[in-house]
Amino acid sequence: xxxxxxxxxxxxxxxxxxxxxxxxxxxxxxxxxxxxxxxxxxx
Amino acid sequence: xxxxxxxxxxxxxxxxxxxxxxxxxxxxxxxxxxxxxxxxxxxxxxxxxxxxxxxxxxxxxxxxxxxxxxxxxxxxxxxxxxxxxxxxxxxxxxxxxxxxxxxxxxxxxxxxxxxxxxxxxxxxxxxxxxxxxxxxxxxxxxxxxxxxxxxxxxxxxxxxxxxxxxxxxxxxxxxxxxxxxxxxxxxxxxxxxxxxxxxxxxxxxxxxxxxxxxxxxxxxxxxxxxxxxxxxxxxxxxxxxxxxxxxxxxxxxxxxxxxxxxxxxxxxxxxxxxxxxxxxxxxxxxxxxxxxxxxxxxxxxxxxxxxxxxxxxxxxxxxxxxxxxxxx
Numbered sequence: 001x002x003x004x005x006x007x008x009x010x011x012x013x014x015x016x017x018x019x020x021x022x023x024x025x026x027x028x029x030x031x032x033x034x035x036x037x038x039x040x041x042x043x
Numbered sequence: 044x045x046x047x048x049x050x051x052x053x054x055x056x057x058x059x060x061x062x063x064x065x066x067x068x069x070x071x072x073x074x075x076x077x078x079x080x081x082x083x084x085x086x087x088x089x090x091x092x093x094x095x096x097x098x099x100x101x102x103x104x105x106x107x108x109x110x111x112x113x114x115x116x117x118x119x120x121x122x123x124x125x126x127x128x129x130x131x132x133x134x135x136x137x138x139x140x141x142x143x144x145x146x147x148x149x150x151x152x153x154x155x156x157x158x159x160x161x162x163x164x165x166x167x168x169x170x171x172x173x174x175x176x177x178x179x180x181x182x183x184x185x186x187x188x189x190x191x192x193x194x195x196x197x198x199x200x201x202x203x204x205x206x207x208x209x210x211x212x213x214x215x216x217x218x219x220x221x222x223x224x225x226x227x228x229x230x231x232x233x234x235x236x237x238x239x240x241x242x243x244x245x246x247x248x249x250x251x252x253x254x255x256x257x258x259x260x261x262x263x264x265x266x267x268x269x270x271x272x273x274x275x276x277x278x279x280x281x282x283x284x285x286x287x288x289x290x291x292x293x294x295x296x297x298x299x300x301x302x303x304x305x306x307x308x309x310x311x312x313x314x315x316x317x318x319x320x321x322x323x324x325x326x327x328x329x330x331x332x333x334x335x336x337x338x339x340x341x342x343x344x345x346x347x348x349x350x351x352x353x354x355x356x357x358x359x360x361x362x363x364x365x366x367x368x369x370x371x
Contacts, residue, residue: 010368
């Protein structure tokens with residue numbers, strides 16, 4: 001898998017804004033990378 | 044190595060005669076000159092089948108698990124590397140220490156059977172083996188053959204700088220020096236893979252994983268794998284297969300998933316005996332996969348080779364405040 005496609009973040013249940021921000025950032029980065037080509041043959 | 048074989052047979056006969064063990068699990072000469080087969084001696088009369096050659100590659104410790112629910116006491120022949128597996132089973136509470144008699148043999152390295160068979164006819168009878176430190180002399184009924192250790196040993200043996208058993212009830216035979224050069228880089232093969240860029244590395248593992256037959260040999264032979272029910276082998280109805288992590292179907296994507304799951308499951312448990320790669324019928328370099336995690340765990344968390352100490356806690360069951368946490 002190319003670097004940047006996997007991210008681990010530790011976010012507490014009370015940190016809703018941090019969840020949203022992290023997901024938004026991740027989504028933008030993934031858009032630039034394009035669709036994942038790995039492990040798709042069964043889907 | 045004749046002394047070692049004689050002493051091994053003597054100790055095995057003693058244990059069986061005393062009736063203190065049900066079996067002595069050791070090695071017998073295999074079906075060709077460069078092969079040793081696991082052998083279970085049950086009565087003193089069988090001990091002359093036991094042998095010790097530079098082809099005793101299989102790690103016999105996993106056989107203990109076949110008897111984990113029995114009352115029997117067993118003796119098992121181990122090399123230094125295999126002895127770590129005994130500690131792993133004790134750590135995991137899979138086998139009680141008092142039910143195993145560890146017969147440790149000082150090992151000067153195991154020969155690569157392909158390299159030997161390129162020179163020696165498979166049908167030749169192995170009469171005697173001499174360990175001269177830098178090489179092995181194989182005396183057969185078709186002549187003598189010398190194999191330089193640096194050229195003909197298994198890769199894992201050339202990385203071995205400590206062949207002393209980590210657990211033993213009896214140390215059998217003459218002490219020999221470990222075959223690895225002092226200061227050898229144990230992770231050289233992993234580093235070579237790390238140097239590739241992501242696309243090349245991906246292509247490398249695609250090429251290997253596409254051959255995987257999902258035969259489970261790597262799991263079955265593995266002393267780190269001792270679950271009664273394996274998460275990799277769940278019976279899932281066909282209509283659910285797309286939503287589970289893994290089905291039993293073989294395809295490149297699922298093979299990736301299979302090997303990655305196994306990789307993480309043996310983290311902190313893999314003793315690097317290399318049996319997975321040896322038994323793989325399609326030669327997937329599984330050792331490199333598991334050693335990558337071991338190397339990372341060593342660099343990030345200071346993990347040493349698992350199995351060295353029966354009292355140590357497995358990596359994934361321990362937490363320290365100093366563990367790296369840049370993902371927080």
